[in-house]
Amino acid sequence: MSRRRVAAVVRREVRDFRRNRFVIGSMAVMPVVFLITPMITLFKIPDSASGPAAKAAVGVISLFLFIVPIVVPPVIAAYSVVGERDQGTLEPVLTAPIQPSELLLGKATAVFFPAVAIAYGMYAVIAISIELAAAPIVRTVVFHPPQVLAQILFTPLLAAWSIWACIGISTRVNDVRVAQQLGTLAGLPLLAFTSLITFQLITPSVTIAVGLALALLALDIAGWRIVSQLFNRERLITGERADRSHPAATS
Amino acid sequence: MTSPHWFRRRRVALATGGSRFGAVAPTEERTGTEAATALGSDEQRQALGALAGRSAAEAGGSAVLVEHLFKRFGDRVAVDDLSFEVAAGEVFGFLGPNGAGKTTTVRMLATLIGPTSGSARVAGIDLAAGDGLEIRKRIAVMTENPGLYLRLTVAENLEFFAGLHELPDQRKRVRDALGAVNLTTRADDLCGSLSKGLRQRVALARALLSEPTILFLDEPTSGLDPLASRDVHELINGLRAHGVTVFLTTHRLDEAERLCDRVAIMNTRLETIGRPDELRDRLFTKTLVIRTAFPLSDPEPIFAVVGVDDWRADGVNRYVLTVSDARVAAPEVTRALVAAGADVLSLSEGQHSLEDVYLELIDHETGAEA
Numbered sequence: 242m243s244r245r246r247v248a249a250v251v252r253r254e255v256r257d258f259r260r261n262r263f264v265i266g267s268m269a270v271m272p273v274v275f276l277i278t279p280m281i282t283l284f285k286i287p288d289s290a291s292g293p294a295a296k297a298a299v300g301v302i303s304l305f306l307f308i309v310p311i312v313v314p315p316v317i318a319a320y321s322v323v324g325e326r327d328q329g330t331l332e333p334v335l336t337a338p339i340q341p342s343e344l345l346l347g348k349a350t351a352v353f354f355p356a357v358a359i360a361y362g363m364y365a366v367i368a369i370s371i372e373l374a375a376a377p378i379v380r381t382v383v384f385h386p387p388q389v390l391a392q393i394l395f396t397p398l399l400a401a402w403s404i405w406a407c408i409g410i411s412t413r414v415n416d417v418r419v420a421q422q423l424g425t426l427a428g429l430p431l432l433a434f435t436s437l438i439t440f441q442l443i444t445p446s447v448t449i450a451v452g453l454a455l456a457l458l459a460l461d462i463a464g465w466r467i468v469s470q471l472f473n474r475e476r477l478i479t480g481e482r483a484d485r486s487h488p489a490a491t492s
Numbered sequence: 493m494t495s496p497h498w499f500r501r502r503r504v505a506l507a508t509g510g511s512r513f514g515a516v517a518p519t520e521e522r523t524g525t526e527a528a529t530a531l532g533s534d535e536q537r538q539a540l541g542a543l544a545g546r547s548a549a550e551a552g553g554s555a556v557l558v559e560h561l562f563k564r565f566g567d568r569v570a571v572d573d574l575s576f577e578v579a580a581g582e583v584f585g586f587l588g589p590n591g592a593g594k595t596t597t598v599r600m601l602a603t604l605i606g607p608t609s610g611s612a613r614v615a616g617i618d619l620a621a622g623d624g625l626e627i628r629k630r631i632a633v634m635t636e637n638p639g640l641y642l643r644l645t646v647a648e649n650l651e652f653f654a655g656l657h658e659l660p661d662q663r664k665r666v667r668d669a670l671g672a673v674n675l676t677t678r679a680d681d682l683c684g685s686l687s688k689g690l691r692q693r694v695a696l697a698r699a700l701l702s703e704p705t706i707l708f709l710d711e712p713t714s715g716l717d718p719l720a721s722r723d724v725h726e727l728i729n730g731l732r733a734h735g736v737t738v739f740l741t742t743h744r745l746d747e748a749e750r751l752c753d754r755v756a757i758m759n760t761r762l763e764t765i766g767r768p769d770e771l772r773d774r775l776f777t778k779t780l781v782i783r784t785a786f787p788l789s790d791p792e793p794i795f796a797v798v799g800v801d802d803w804r805a806d807g808v809n810r811y812v813l814t815v816s817d818a819r820v821a822a823p824e825v826t827r828a829l830v831a832a833g834a835d836v837l838s839l840s841e842g843q844h845s846l847e848d849v850y851l852e853l854i855d856h857e858t859g860a861e862a
Contacts, residue, residue, distance in 0.1 A: 249655025253641065253648070260643040329637040333698070336602050336633040337656040338625050475605040479565065 250347025
C-alpha cells in the first residue's frame with residue numbers, strides 16, 4: 242500500500258469534483274433540505290412535552306442526521322468507477338502502477354471527508370439551535386452522552402459504508418444513475434439498524450454505542466476488501482469476464 | 493479490392509519470414525544524431541533528453557518477447573497463437589485491420605487483461621500473476637482515447653500520473669514532459685478547452701512522464717493535423733535516439749513505414765513480421781517501369797534481354813518489366829531501347845509501399861475467409 246499513490250488519487254478526485262457544478266450543487270442543497278424537517282420538529286416541541294414525546298421527536302431529528310452521511314456519498318462515489326469508464330479515463334489510470342485497493346481507497350477518502358464534514362456540520366447547526374432555543378426536555382434527551390457518542394461515532398462509519406457500497410456497485414454497473422440509486426438503497430438497511438438507537442428502542446449506553454461502532458468499522462473494512470476484490474480490470478475495460486484459467490499479471 | 497495480377501506472390505516465405513520472429517534489427521538506418529536533430533526545438537530536445545533517462549537498451553536483450561499468446565472472449569478468438577519479439581531500443585510497428593487484436597495484444601502486454609494461454613515477457617519481467625505492478629512501472633501506454641480529466645488543467649492531469657508513478661521532483665518532470673510535446677505554455681489550460689490534437693499531445697506527455705523503458709502508442713496521430721503528426725513523428729524519432737523501445741499501433745501505413753525499424757501485420761494471428769523493405773522484397777517481385785514518348789512497335793525483342801523475366805504493357809507507352817535484379821536488367825534494357833531507337837522518357841525501379849504489402853496480405857486473408 243503506497244500512501245503517496247493514495248494521496249495522488251485523493252488530490253485528483255477533490256480537484257475534479259470541486260469543479261463539477263452538479264456535485265457542488267447537490268452537496269450544498271442536500272444538507273439544507275435535510276435540515277428543514279429536523280428544525281421544524283425541533284421548534285414544535287413545547288416546553289411542556291413529556292419525556293416519551295421528546296424522545297420520539299429527537300429520534301426523528303437523529304434519523305435525519307444519520308440519513309445525510311448515507312445519501313451524500315452516492316453523489317460522488319457512484320461516479321467513481323463507472324463514470325471514469327464512461328469518460329475514458331479509467332484505462333490510462335489502470336495502466337499506471339497502482340493497485341486496485343489503493344485506487345479505491347483514494348477515491349473513498351476523497352468522498353469520505355466532505356460527506357462527514359457536511360454531516361457533522363449539520364449536527365453542529367442542530368446542536369447550537371437546541372442549545373439556544375429548544376425546550377429544556379429536548380436538551381436533556383439530545384445531549385445524553387451515549388446519544389452524542391453514537392451520533393459522533395456512527396456518522397463517519399455510516400458514510401464509509403455508503404461509500405464502499407456505492408463504489409462496489411459502481412464497479413459492476415454500466416450507468417452512473419443506476420449506481421447512485423442502488424448505492425443509496427444499499428445504505429438504508431444500516432439506517433434501520435441505527436434507528437433502534439435514535440428512537441431509543443435500544444437504551445443507548447456508551448458500551449452499546451462503542452460496540453455497534455466497532456461492528457460498523459469491521460463492516461467498513463470488509464467492504465473495502467470486498468470491493469477491491471470485485472474490481473476486475475479486464476471486465477472494466479472490455480466488458481468481458483476475466484479469464485481465470487491463466488495466471489495473468491492483472492494485479 | 494484485387495491485387496495487381498503481375499505481382500508474383502511469394503506468400504509461403506512471407507508468412508513467417510524464415511524465422512518465427514523475423515530478423516530482429518533495431519535501428520541501423522538512422523543515426524542517433526539524425527534522429528535527435530529531428531526534434532523541433534532546443535527546448536523539446538532538452539526536455540526529451542531529461543525524460544528519456546532509462547532506456548530499454550540499457551536493460552539489454554529483448555524488450556518484449558511474446559510466445560504463443562492466445563486470447564478468447566467467449567466464443568470469439570481475439571488473438572490467435574501470437575509470437576514475436578521486439579528488440580530493446582527498437583521502434584516496432586503493429587499493424588492490422590479493425591478487430592485484428594492489436595489493442596487486445598497491447599492490453600495483455602500492459603497487464604490490463606490476462607491472456608487465455610501463452611506467455612510473454614515485458615521489460616524483462618514475465619507476464620505472470622503478481623507482476624503487473626512491476627511491469628506497469630517500466631512501461632507507459634498511450635491509449636487511442638487520450639482519457640484526460642477535462643475539468644483538470646494540463647499540468648494537474650500530469651501531476652496526478654506523476655503521483656501514481658511516485659516520481660521524484662514531480663513539477664520538473666511535468667515541465668519536461670510538456671516541453672517534449674511543446675505544450676509548456678498550455679500547462680494551466682483546462683483539458684476540456686483543448687482541441688483533440690492538443691489532448692493527444694497531453695496524453696503523449698503523460699506517457700513520457702515516467703521515463704518508460706517501453707512506450708506503447710496506440711494510434712498516436714489519430715485525429716492530428718499534418719503538422720502535429722509531424723511533431724509526434726519527430727518525438728518518436730527522438731525517443732529512438734534515446735534508446736526507448738516504442739511499440740506503435742497504427743492504421744497509418746506511411747507512418748509505420750517512415751518510423752518503424754520493423755513491423756508486424758496481424759489479423760487475429762500474425763501474418764508477417766520484418767523490416768518494411770524486407771516485406772516488400774518478400775512479397776513483391778522487382779519491377780522496372782519504362783515510359784516512352786511513343787508506343788514501341790515491337791517490344792518483345794527489346795525486352796528479351798538478360799535479367800528480364802516477364803513484361804507487360806501498362807497503357808499505350810508505359811511498360812512494366814518483371815526483373816530478378818534491377819541493377820543487371822536496367823542497363824541491358826536501356827541499351828536495347830536505345831538500339832531500337834525508342835524515345836525513352838523515364839526508366840525507374842517499381843516501388844511498392846508498405847500499404848501494398850498490407851493490402852496484399854489483408855486482402856488475401858479476407859478473400860480466403862469469404
